[in-house]
Amino acid sequence: MLTNMYYYVKSLQYPINIRNRNPKLAKVIISQYGGPDGELAASLRYLSQRFGMPDKKSKAILNDIGTEELAHLEMVGTLVHQLTDGASPEEMEAAGLAPYYTDHGWGVYPQAAAGFPFNAVTLAVKGDPIADLTEDLAAEQKARATYEKLIDLCKDDRDVVDVLKYLREREVVHFQRFGEALNGVQEKLYQRNLYLTGGNNNNCGCNN
Amino acid sequence: MACRNCKNNNQCPCQNHENDSYCGCNGNNAQNSCTQREMLHKIMSLNFAINDLALYLDTHPDDQNAIRMHCEYSEKQIELTAEYQKLYGPLTINFMSDTWDWIDQPWPWERGAY
Numbered sequence: 362m363l364t365n366m367y368y369y370v371k372s373l374q375y376p377i378n379i380r381n382r383n384p385k386l387a388k389v390i391i392s393q394y395g396g397p398d399g400e401l402a403a404s405l406r407y408l409s410q411r412f413g414m415p416d417k418k419s420k421a422i423l424n425d426i427g428t429e430e431l432a433h434l435e436m437v438g439t440l441v442h443q444l445t446d447g448a449s450p451e452e453m454e455a456a457g458l459a460p461y462y463t464d465h466g467w468g469v470y471p472q473a474a475a476g477f478p479f480n481a482v483t484l485a486v487k488g489d490p491i492a493d494l495t496e497d498l499a500a501e502q503k504a505r506a507t508y509e510k511l512i513d514l515c516k517d518d519r520d521v522v523d524v525l526k527y528l529r530e531r532e533v534v535h536f537q538r539f540g541e542a543l544n545g546v547q548e549k550l551y552q553r554n555l556y557l558t559g560g561n562n563n564n565c566g567c568n569n
Numbered sequence: 570m571a572c573r574n575c576k577n578n579n580q581c582p583c584q585n586h587e588n589d590s591y592c593g594c595n596g597n598n599a600q601n602s603c604t605q606r607e608m609l610h611k612i613m614s615l616n617f618a619i620n621d622l623a624l625y626l627d628t629h630p631d632d633q634n635a636i637r638m639h640c641e642y643s644e645k646q647i648e649l650t651a652e653y654q655k656l657y658g659p660l661t662i663n664f665m666s667d668t669w670d671w672i673d674q675p676w677p678w679e680r681g682a683y
Contacts (some may be wrong), residue, residue, distance in 0.1 A: 371660045372613055373677045374620075421627040429620060439678040446680060534624065541628035 367428075374432040376529045379443040379520045384456035386515050387444035388474065392436045393511070393528070395471020395479035398503040401439050402483040404430035406500065413488040416549055419542040423497075426535050433528055438469045440524060494543040501536035505529055605657050609683045612653060612660075615646040 393399045406426030414420045445453070445467055453462040460476065471479035485496045508529035515521045603611075622639045631633060654660055659671040675682035 368661055371614075371671075371674065371677060372609060372616075372683070374613070374617065376610060376613065376683060377678075378680060378682075416609050418628050418630070422624065425620075425624055425627055429624075435678065442678050443680050460668075534621065540630055545628065 362513060367431075373436055374429070375436065375524065377436060377439045377443065377520075377524050379440065379518070381518060381520070382444060382446065382448055383518060383521075384445045384453055384454075384458050385446050386518060386521055387441045388456055388458055388461070389514055390437065390444070390511055390521075390525075391469070391472060392443050392474035393504070394434065394441060394469060396473035396507075397480070397483040398500065398507050399471070399473075399479075400430050400434040400504075401471050401479055403427075403500060403504060404434055405481070406484045406486065407497065409484060409486045410493045410497070413486070413490065413493065414546075416491050416546055418545045419490060419494065422542045426538065429531070429535075431534060433531065436524065436528065440521065441469045442467075444521070469474050490546050491523055491543070494539055494546065495537045499544065501532045501539060505532040505536070508532065573682045605653075608649070608653050608657075612646065612649050615642050615649065616643045619646060 395401050395406055404427050407423045407430065411420055411423035411427065414423055445458075448456075448467075450462060453459065461470070461472075464470070473479075485493075485500075487493050487496070508525050512525050512529070515525060619642050621641060622635055622642070626635055626639065627630065650660060654664050658664075658674045659666070662671060664671075677683075
């Protein structure tokens with residue numbers, strides 16, 4: 362039994378073996394690594410928001426979805442790596458990756474498709490359960506929409522599309538779970554006739 | 570059915586090959602046995618099911634049917650992961666061995682890895 366969290370499991374959440382190198386696809390897919398609706402933003406958003414949640418279900422779902430997003434971050438990084446691995450500097454340049462190659466070589470750097478680096482502004486941690494869970498519902502839809510755009514752009518590579526479809530599907534499941542968590546929070550607040558604001562997380566001993 | 574290599578009577582632990590002659594002896598009887606890739610993919614499937622059920626149970630903690638499924642998959646996952654690690658090396662750093670095999674298997678992001 363492992364006693365310290367987190368620990369690494371030496372397998373992906375879903376297998377990835379991209380047969381054809383294609384830096385052009387990596388150039389757009391990298392947005393889901395470090396872009397505004399990407400997996401790095403998602404994981405850090407949920408794992409940071411969890412500290413401000415008021416009830417058992419919302420704490421658990423943010424913790425567990427945030428953790429799954431870390432596995433997705435690894436998957437997107439794997440896609441970028443396998444699509445660029447072994448590419449010559451000329452191939453990188455032909456794919457429009459000359460600036461990227463200059464700064465990051467064959468490393469995987471968290472940036473958006475348009476080239477700007479990861480920005481923590483996208484985390485959106487308000488410390489208000491209603492605002493944060495509503496933000497998360499939108500975040501899952503934006504990630505789903507991004508994966509659909511990527512599927513359009515990558516449609517000629519079955520290996521890539523297979524992985525993107527898997528990741529898209531997870532966004533749909535997460536949206537569902539966040540909706541249930543939000544309902545739970547709203548129900549609890551209604552029962553107690555309380556208005557939910559950011560400062561209501563004091564321990565009152567009720568264990569809710 | 571006995572393993573073609575070592576003649577033991579155990580069966581493939583992944584339960585995908587219940588009628589195949591494989592005991593986990595890692596011999597050359599791969600034709601009818603669970604390969605490393607198949608075995609790891611089975612573990613990944615179980616991990617996926619466990620994780621997805623966990624998310625569901627976070628918001629439906631009283632669903633007894635889901636709890637039963639979670640137990641069933643977790644039990645299989647523990648059993649199969651232990652078996653896999655004995656044959657093919659560690660999946661987590663707490664796997665005990667006389668040699669440090671953690672660095673030998675390819676990493677999951679590498680092309681051709683599982």
